[in-house]
Amino acid sequence: MSELQVRKVVAAYDGAPVLHGVSFTVPSGAFAAVLGPSGSGKSTLLRTIAGLHAPLEGAIVVGGRVLTGPRVAMPPERRRIGIVPQDAALFPHLDVRANVAFGLPRAQRGGARPDELLEMVGLADLAHRMPGELSGGQRHRVALARALAPEPDVILLDEPFSALDASLRAEVRAQIRQVLRRARTTAVLVTHDQDEALSMADIVAVLDQGRLVQVGPPEEIYQEPRSRWLAQFVGGAVVLPGAWRGDAVECALGDVPAHLGAGEVAREGDAVELAIRPEHLTLAPVGEGLGGVADASVDAGADAGTVALVRHVAYFGHDAVVTLDLPGLDEPIEARVLGVHHIRPDAEVRVSVTRPGIAFAAR
Amino acid sequence: MSRQATLRTGVGPRRPGPRARASVARAVLTASATVAAGLAAIPLVYLLIRVLGADADAVLAALVRPRTLELAVSTVGLTAAVAAACLVVGVATAWLLSATDLRGRRAWVVVTTLPLAVPSYVAAFGWVALTPVRGFWGAFLVLTVCNVPLVTLPTLAALRLSNPAHEDVARTLGRSRARAFLEATWQQIRPAALAGTLLVALYVLSDFGAVALMRFEAFTWAIHSAYTSQFDRTLAAALSTVLAAMGIALVWAERRLRGAHARHGSSVASRAPRTPVVLGRWRVPVLLALATVPVGAVAVPGFALGRYLLGRAGTATSVDGADLVGDAATTVGFAAGGALVALALALPIGLLASRYRSRVSAALESASYVGLALPGIVVGLSLVFFSLAVVPALYQTAWMLAFAYGVLFLPKAVGAVRASVDQVEPGLEDVARSLGSTRAAVWSRVTARIAWPGIGAGVLLVALTAMKELPATLLLRPTGTDTLATSLWRLTESAAYGAAAPYALVLVAVAAGPAVLLTRDAVATVRERGEAA
Secondary structure (H helix, E strand, C coil): CCCEEEEEEEEEECCEEEEEEEEEEECCCCEEEEECCCCCCHHHHHHHHHCCCCCCEEEEEECCEEEEECCEECCHHHCCEEEECCCCCCCCCCCHHHHHHCCCCHHHCCCCHHHHHHHHCCCHHHCCCCHHHCCHHHHHHHHHHHHHCCCCCEEEEECCCCCCCHHHHHHHHHHHHHHHHHHCCEEEEEECCHHHHHHHCCEEEEEECCEEEEEECHHHHHHCCCCHHHHHHCCCCEEEEEEECCCEEEECCEEEEEEECCCCCCCCCCEEEEEECHHHEEEEECCCCCCCCCCCCCCCCCCCCEEEEEEEEEECCCCEEEEEECCCCCCCEEEEECCCCCCCCCCEEEEEECCCEEEEECC | CHHHHHHHHHHHHHCCCCHHHHHHHHHHHHHHHHHHHHHHHHHHHHHHHHHHHCCHHHHHHHHCCHHHHHHHHHHHHHHHHHHHHHHHHHHHHHHHHHHECCCCHHHHHHHHHHHHHCCHHHHHHHHHHHCCCCHHHHHHHHHHHHHHHHHHHHHHHHHHHCCHHHHHHHHHCCCCHHHHHHHHHHHHHHHHHHHHHHHHHHHHHHCCHHHHHCCCCCHHHHHHHHHHCCCCHHHHHHHHHHHHHHHHHHHHHHHHHHHHHHHHCCCCCCCCCCCCECCHHHHHHHHHHHHHHHHHHHHHHHHHHHHHHHHHHCCHHHCCHHHHHHHHHHHHHHHHHHHHHHHHHHHHHHHHHHHCCCHHHHHHHHHCCHHHHCCHHHHHHHHHHHHHHCCHHHCCCHHHHHHHHHHHCHHHHHHHHHHHHHHCCHHHHHHHHHCCCCHHHHHHHHHHHHHHHHHHHHHHHHHHHHHHCCHHHHHHCCCCCCCHHHHHHHHHHCCCHHHHHHHHHHHHHHHHHHHHHHHHHHHHHHHHHHHHC
């Protein structure tokens, strides 16, 4: 019904090119995330979809209606596309209920619709507060209710959680995801936060320097990244130079089982770059057998793996990130492990790899 | 410089959607802003036309004669003396109010700002009525005590933002307290203090009432007498150009300083605790010194008022109540007209400057500052020439006077419009459009609704300021009508102090409004600090 199609959008900002032919489709009712570092053009993409920015080329089609296209530039007020801005942007002169009612036809503003929406976002008792009297999370929920009120075909969320503190963020994310699922509105979230994109979206589109790098479900983006850059940007992969050995890569960690990334070509002996997830590295104490200080990350073959020197340990409670110096590597690598009682800076550990890595032809 | 920076960052997110519609809106706004700026430029442009069109020999003769040089020397001398005195006293006051363990600081901020509520000619009335002080020293005294707050307030704000750590570091590196202040803190507050000083200079340059009452021959008074008593219009016009040139030079200098200030101002406000300087045995002398300026500007005229108002019972004939009420009504009417003209001219210029930043909008905004540089006497005189030559039907009508007020106080109105519209985040307008509002509906339902209180306050400020205006009013008011200011001036000039006193009282009440608005911010910041400490 309200499938969103973005077709070959080329856009410039202040004369500088920002988007270079971006295309993707969000099925009706799905939740998509556009993930990209700052400056990748994601905000421009969002403003283009909303009709707040005129692209140089390309088309925006929602449910078969052409909103932007050759000689078509429907103004934002007629697009039926709602936005939830980064700072919520509640109208400061209107109370919560009037904010939610803003987009409704005059006759419906006094009716039941605004109250239903406030009920839906769980703020029914704050209807007559002014925006200044709300907490950050409440503001975003009001902004969402306001955007949903006129029953838009598509709703756009512009980094709506980045202004919230970490503890609140997860909660508001879950609430908003739930409200959107119930409303069955097609939604596009723009964010630079990979956790946000991976945890909320049905589809993730990764944008880099104005080009889409990969579009797919979150698992696919994480497990089968199409490029070394993407492997590092999403999930912070460890990248090691090495040589391709048919089904493994010979590198500083020994012969690590691996497969080639999609579309990559390499012959035996070619120089490649191996990407491994930090959580797929395990550490074992050096010189201690099975009877040593055991923990979840200690592998059965304690003598297997490469000896590395622990530089420092960043402890997070649920897990820890250990920075290691590997012989023959200039840059240290990072491993994410569950238990770290036996790991101290300047200790030696054995590093081994539990899952196959992905190899990319070296450039 | 600072404008360039904001220009670059400001352009992006404000650019609206589909280009055709946006460009129509922009073109209409640019056209109206151009017309408004053109109207605001009439006094300056017509003055030049008048001077260039006059007999070149007569103009030359008027300009190069010992008398003009004398006037220039006295005006520049008075301006420099008052500016220097205000700089020293203002910075010292601000320092005492912010860096010492003075008790009742909030009250002292209010007291030291009170002189702003006294128009200089009202203060002059008090001194003339009570003391034999006249001439240069009289004008110097009155203008200094009235204008010190123009330096104190911005310096106080800058001191609050300055980082005391710099001074602490300088002390630990072996500087005495005074040296440390000069080398660390003064560097940070200098732009604010000097900008305030330039405002003082501008005020002294264009002041007419105080110098006239003190019988000090400054440019403004000479222009007025050349026009009214000698009927030498070419001389008046030629002198006006010189005065206008001085005003423009001062405004230019002030803008440049402000630009430099903005560049420094980006540094983070410091949260470091400030250890107050203990006054100790200096407490009493300091309190006496702080009280001097308010006494000169407020207590002396207040005493004169009290003396003549209370003593009036004996000489009841000196005041006509009906005259006072009539003048007050006239004053309010003229001022309201002027405020509306200023608003009408300011809306397109301010909107354009706030929403579509470009070289053109910046130029139009600068053009609206003409009123800041032109002394009231110059605007008045030029509009007399203009109405006589171009629109005789408007000569000495309320329309022309309202227009003069509009031009003179346009910078205040543009500032209010621009600041109020700037407050409305462009994101709000985007959201409103995505919720189905057209461009026009967004303006009426969001932008105007949020900006209106600020614009309204600006208009009120213009009206209150216009009520005190004297020199342009003297030249342009319809024959037979008087405002509070002109009546006060007329009566004081003929030494009818008892009759003048009620007018002075009402004018102080009128002027108190804007002064309270200004002080509120300063008091609020002092309070904030007190509570934080």
